[in-house]
Amino acid sequence: MTVIFSKKCEYGMQAILYLAAREKGTLVSADEISKVLKIPREFVSKILQSLRDSGLISSSKGKSGGFSLAKPASRIKLIDVVAAIDGLEMFDSCVLGFQECSPTHPCPVHNTWGPLRTQTYDMLTSETIDKLKEKTLHKISSL
């Protein structure tokens, strides 16, 4: 049973949205993120580390350390998080799992699937973390 993105990726998107929503110059600890978003602490910690490695967020160690966005929220898109965690393979591999699936050797749903995939990609590319800030605040307040 699949749900588009891996748990890691879902958590990563939640976390980075939370960072953007929560941000007022202060650093946010993995512990806080874990508690608010109900993600296992050590797991979200690893995910945050990988997002840092990808350059989307930055971290500082020691007491009162934590995480923050590495660049303006307006310059971070959902697709960046997907690319960093799940990769973009899903956007150019065959939905029916055929090895080669191209315009010259299309799978049976190649043409109907294509536009849907493109729309999905475009959506993830146009949604910046910044644009989603208000909605994230609302969502968080209901957790």
Next chain:
Amino acid sequence: MTVIFSKKCEYGMQAILYLAAREKGTLVSADEISKVLKIPREFVSKILQSLRDSGLISSSKGKSGGFSLAKPASRIKLIDVVAAIDGLEMFDSCVLGFQECSPTHPCPVHNTWGPLRTQTYDMLTSETIDKLKEKTLHKISSL
């Protein structure tokens, strides 16, 4: 890294499409399906068994036994295979992984994601195995 459907589901869709394309009253063995579609024999065998349990295909044992569609290809849709194998949870769970995600407590991408998901669902619902028969034949001939 996710690709929408599980391997099982991809293989299941390929196999049922193959059955429809291949069908001229004859039964098709798991071995043939495995070879043509390059799916591990015992694995596709299990998948075929589960599709039989779901009532989409039927099987007969013994020499010259094999599998065939359990009903007219025009009455089998891709969504039936997805429902049988991966389940339909992906069509009503939150794409960002939030526990509750509803119009009253929407996740940040609830409204942009909704239409895309609906379109995807509709596509899988309108594509019958029968309609995809010709395209499947073309695809098979290139394997």
Next chain:
DNA sequence: ATCAAATCAGATATTTTTATCTGATTAAAG
């Protein structure tokens, strides 16, 4: 200086998915 609170890296554990093995059963054909 010591303590406390945090990240960090690497190892380990658990669960799920993917794949294979074993042997039983069935049924057509020689």
Next chain:
DNA sequence: CTTTAATCAGATAAAAATATCTGATTTGAT
């Protein structure tokens, strides 16, 4: 009636995804 080619059920194995543990390091505050 024996052989052969197939499904079938259940167990097992291997790989990947998810989650946890351990202890080291960093850094601000007491």
